[in-house]
Amino acid sequence: MLQPSRLARTARSSAVRDLLRLTERPDVLSLAGGLPAPELLPVDELAAATARVLAARGPAALQYGPTEGITALRELVARRLGHGATPDTTVVTTGSQQGLDLVARAVLDPGDVVVTEVPTYLGALGALHWSGCRIVGVDGDACGLRTDLLEERLRAGLRPKLVYVVADFANPTGATLSEQRRVHLARLADRFGFVIVEDDPYGSLRWRGMRLAPVRAWTDRVVTLGTASKVVAPGLRVGWLTAPRWLAPSIVIAKQGADLHTSTLNQWIVDELLRDERWFDAHVGRLVDSYAARCAVLVEALGGILDVSAPDGGMFVWGALADPSISASALLTDALDRGVAFVPGTAFRPDGGDDHRLRLCFTTLDEAGLRDAAERLAATVSDPGRGASAPGGGRPRASAGRGG
Amino acid sequence: MLQPSRLARTARSSAVRDLLRLTERPDVLSLAGGLPAPELLPVDELAAATARVLAARGPAALQYGPTEGITALRELVARRLGHGATPDTTVVTTGSQQGLDLVARAVLDPGDVVVTEVPTYLGALGALHWSGCRIVGVDGDACGLRTDLLEERLRAGLRPKLVYVVADFANPTGATLSEQRRVHLARLADRFGFVIVEDDPYGSLRWRGMRLAPVRAWTDRVVTLGTASKVVAPGLRVGWLTAPRWLAPSIVIAKQGADLHTSTLNQWIVDELLRDERWFDAHVGRLVDSYAARCAVLVEALGGILDVSAPDGGMFVWGALADPSISASALLTDALDRGVAFVPGTAFRPDGGDDHRLRLCFTTLDEAGLRDAAERLAATVSDPGRGASAPGGGRPRASAGRGG
Numbered sequence: 053m054l055q056p057s058r059l060a061r062t063a064r065s066s067a068v069r070d071l072l073r074l075t076e077r078p079d080v081l082s083l084a085g086g087l088p089a090p091e092l093l094p095v096d097e098l099a100a101a102t103a104r105v106l107a108a109r110g111p112a113a114l115q116y117g118p119t120e121g122i123t124a125l126r127e128l129v130a131r132r133l134g135h136g137a138t139p140d141t142t143v144v145t146t147g148s149q150q151g152l153d154l155v156a157r158a159v160l161d162p163g164d165v166v167v168t169e170v171p172t173y174l175g176a177l178g179a180l181h182w183s184g185c186r187i188v189g190v191d192g193d194a195c196g197l198r199t200d201l202l203e204e205r206l207r208a209g210l211r212p213k214l215v216y217v218v219a220d221f222a223n224p225t226g227a228t229l230s231e232q233r234r235v236h237l238a239r240l241a242d243r244f245g246f247v248i249v250e251d252d253p254y255g256s257l258r259w260r261g262m263r264l265a266p267v268r269a270w271t272d273r274v275v276t277l278g279t280a281s282k283v284v285a286p287g288l289r290v291g292w293l294t295a296p297r298w299l300a301p302s303i304v305i306a307k308q309g310a311d312l313h314t315s316t317l318n319q320w321i322v323d324e325l326l327r328d329e330r331w332f333d334a335h336v337g338r339l340v341d342s343y344a345a346r347c348a349v350l351v352e353a354l355g356g357i358l359d360v361s362a363p364d365g366g367m368f369v370w371g372a373l374a375d376p377s378i379s380a381s382a383l384l385t386d387a388l389d390r391g392v393a394f395v396p397g398t399a400f401r402p403d404g405g406d407d408h409r410l411r412l413c414f415t416t417l418d419e420a421g422l423r424d425a426a427e428r429l430a431a432t433v434s435d436p437g438r439g440a441s442a443p444g445g446g447r448p449r450a451s452a453g454r455g456g
Numbered sequence: 457m458l459q460p461s462r463l464a465r466t467a468r469s470s471a472v473r474d475l476l477r478l479t480e481r482p483d484v485l486s487l488a489g490g491l492p493a494p495e496l497l498p499v500d501e502l503a504a505a506t507a508r509v510l511a512a513r514g515p516a517a518l519q520y521g522p523t524e525g526i527t528a529l530r531e532l533v534a535r536r537l538g539h540g541a542t543p544d545t546t547v548v549t550t551g552s553q554q555g556l557d558l559v560a561r562a563v564l565d566p567g568d569v570v571v572t573e574v575p576t577y578l579g580a581l582g583a584l585h586w587s588g589c590r591i592v593g594v595d596g597d598a599c600g601l602r603t604d605l606l607e608e609r610l611r612a613g614l615r616p617k618l619v620y621v622v623a624d625f626a627n628p629t630g631a632t633l634s635e636q637r638r639v640h641l642a643r644l645a646d647r648f649g650f651v652i653v654e655d656d657p658y659g660s661l662r663w664r665g666m667r668l669a670p671v672r673a674w675t676d677r678v679v680t681l682g683t684a685s686k687v688v689a690p691g692l693r694v695g696w697l698t699a700p701r702w703l704a705p706s707i708v709i710a711k712q713g714a715d716l717h718t719s720t721l722n723q724w725i726v727d728e729l730l731r732d733e734r735w736f737d738a739h740v741g742r743l744v745d746s747y748a749a750r751c752a753v754l755v756e757a758l759g760g761i762l763d764v765s766a767p768d769g770g771m772f773v774w775g776a777l778a779d780p781s782i783s784a785s786a787l788l789t790d791a792l793d794r795g796v797a798f799v800p801g802t803a804f805r806p807d808g809g810d811d812h813r814l815r816l817c818f819t820t821l822d823e824a825g826l827r828d829a830a831e832r833l834a835a836t837v838s839d840p841g842r843g844a845s846a847p848g849g850g851r852p853r854a855s856a857g858r859g860g
Contacts, residue, residue, distance in 0.1 A: 054617075060706035114497045175716065302461070311551050311557070317691050
């Protein structure tokens with residue numbers, strides 16, 4: 053008789069996640085992850101910072117703390133965010149994943165409409181699901197969310213309570229929302245009365261072009277999500293958000309119920325590392341240089357295999373198979389046989405579209421590894437073997453029968 | 457037009473939390489908290505463990521990790537929990553507060569009934585709220601939840617999907633659920649088909665009496681919540697749960713949406729400290745000895761002021777004013793004026809009852825501090841001043857007008 057809740061039963065199945073477990077095989081060169089380069093994680097600096105924090109703060113660094121986060125880090129984050137962010141409307145979160153979950157709780161009632169760009173970050177859909185909202189996708193392109201299409205939908209009567217965007221170097225497309233569209237989106241929020249969630253995990257990882265003012269520079273209806281995951285270390289689970297004044301208290305109450313507060317120790321560690329601006333800026337500089345070089349190598353090596361447009365920053369290249377009738381999902385099993393992994397485009401949209409596209413992450417392999425991976429991918433594409441040519445063509449095959 | 461979600465608007469107000477901020481004034485001896493003794497937090501051992509973890513595991517300790525938690529810690533926790541707990545149904549959580557939140561998401565649909573003992577842990581109500589469930593209180597006494605009253609309600613037609621108990625040294629009462637009632641509760645779960653959440657933050661902190669088998673020894677319908685907060689450090693936000701096999705996957709999917717996973721670094725730190733059984737057992741022994749002595753001092757010093765029954769472990773003494781017409785809430789403002797703080801009993805139940813009771817935490821003051829606090833409390837009780845005698849008598853006064 054006992055069974056999970058309705059939302060648990062309808063939670064997006066982890067088929068892709070299961071498939072991606074195969075990519076962890078040691079013989080597989082993975083372009084599938086979304087992880088920072090392990091060799092650039094600041095292990096030694098973090099060890100030293102931890103020792104300093106514990107020596108200076110003692111038990112206070114290990115005790116319960118305020119739900120909204122330690123004051124020092126909220127002040128530091130608000131200063132870095134600028135554009136009117138204040139410490140009292142800034143909340144430290146357990147990664148930016150939790151930031152989105154808290155905003156969903158604080159804003160959404162069951163049945164409310166949420167708009168996301170499609171394709172979009174899978175984890176966003178995972179967090180939004182638990183509010184019982186209805187997710188409506190609006191297409192994006194190389195300049196991000198098509199705000200003209202959004203306006204059409206709004207004029208036709210769509211009334212989202214929340215619109216979710218990754219404005220800089222989106223996951224999976226790598227696209228950056230143009231300035232014109234940022235302004236347009238902000239105007240639409242003001243006119244139609246919705247909250248924009250501007251998720252910014254990658255904004256600091258820019259190697260080309262000018263940094264654009266965030267959407268929140270153009271309207272006060274924005275919740276900005278940020279994180280230390282991509283610029284310090286994801287394993288700390290320290291993120292932050294800054295919210296409109298009417299919403300911040302509800303987010304804090306939601307967080308109190310969710311996990312009381314984010315790790316006190318990890319907040320102090322991040323504070324210690326971000327406060328050392330000379331080190332931090334140099335560290336981000338090293339990440340940017342490395343990722344820029346790796347991205348260039350991968351894009352070049354993919355020439356002739358996939359249609360790709362090189363992003364201006366971030367961690368992902370979004371590629372398309374020249375023949376749109378070939379299924380990237382079906383190709384993945386062959387790719388794994390050849391020792392290379394990627395995420396098929398269908399994984400980033402609920403409607404099964406974009407199946408001739410692939411997301412390729414260039415951060416976790418070195419340049420030789422990226423060239424090798426691209427070769428393996430080329431071999432897969434030029435001779436798809438049984439995967440893509442299997443009966444049923446474009447249908448992905450279940451991974452269950454493949455063992456591993 | 458924009459406003460927070462319905463659940464955010466109806467979230468339990470933080471009046472008590474606001475009042476408790478006053479208890480953080482340096483001139484106040486606080487019996488109000490629920491924090492471990494700061495001087496017993498293992499700062500040096502934790503610093504050494506962190507250094508060892510980072511040296512041995514390097515970037516892997518800082519990288520993204522599996523949603524359910526690192527295997528080593530799940531294995532260790534399952535072994536310590538025993539009674540059939542297995543690593544594959546054990547999930548590492550961001551504190552046990554998150555454990556309850558995840559169970560609520562995975563089990564409850566809006567409108568479902570949840571039974572809690574009253575009085576009960578405030579944070580539990582805070583987590584359960586966000587599922588949109590209906591919370592029904594069933595009285596407890598010195599032997600914990602009155603399972604006879606629960607059975608009456610069940611026979612009368614109440615159909616909870618979940619029953620929440622703290623079986624060992626409950627917060628706020630310090631009561632331990634008797635063995636007979638544990639068996640009874642388990643039988644009721646089997647007969648009426650509900651899930652029991654057995655929250656066990658304090659079980660290791662026993663200084664008197666035999667440890668009883670947990671409720672989950674008697675039925676497989678139990679989710680057990682545990683935490684490193686009281687035996688290592690709360691600021692790490694590392695807890696765990698072990699769930700029935702049919703439920704564990706839903707909890708993992710819920711966690712994926714909530715925060716992807718718990719801090720990898722902190723999981724390895726807790727693993728490192730718990731794995732050193734000799735150190736860990738000695739450390740818990742020191743906590744138990746210290747808390748037992750402090751509890752005895754406070755109970756003795758309260759003689760003649762309050763009716764108290766000394767708990768067999770944990771962190772709290774539950775006291776009653778001799779005159780049940782005196783409001784502990786009203787007394788609190790006077791107590792703060794005299795430099796002592798406690799939590800009034802009303803804070804632990806939604807119905808405003810237990811207002812002549814007080815929760816007193818004995819862990820954060822030393823023995824001299826406890827005696828001093830008891831004297832201040834005695835002065836407050838014997839000469840309540842304007843607080844309890846204010847017009848309106850039993851009504852707590854707002855804290856807003858009191859400044860600081």
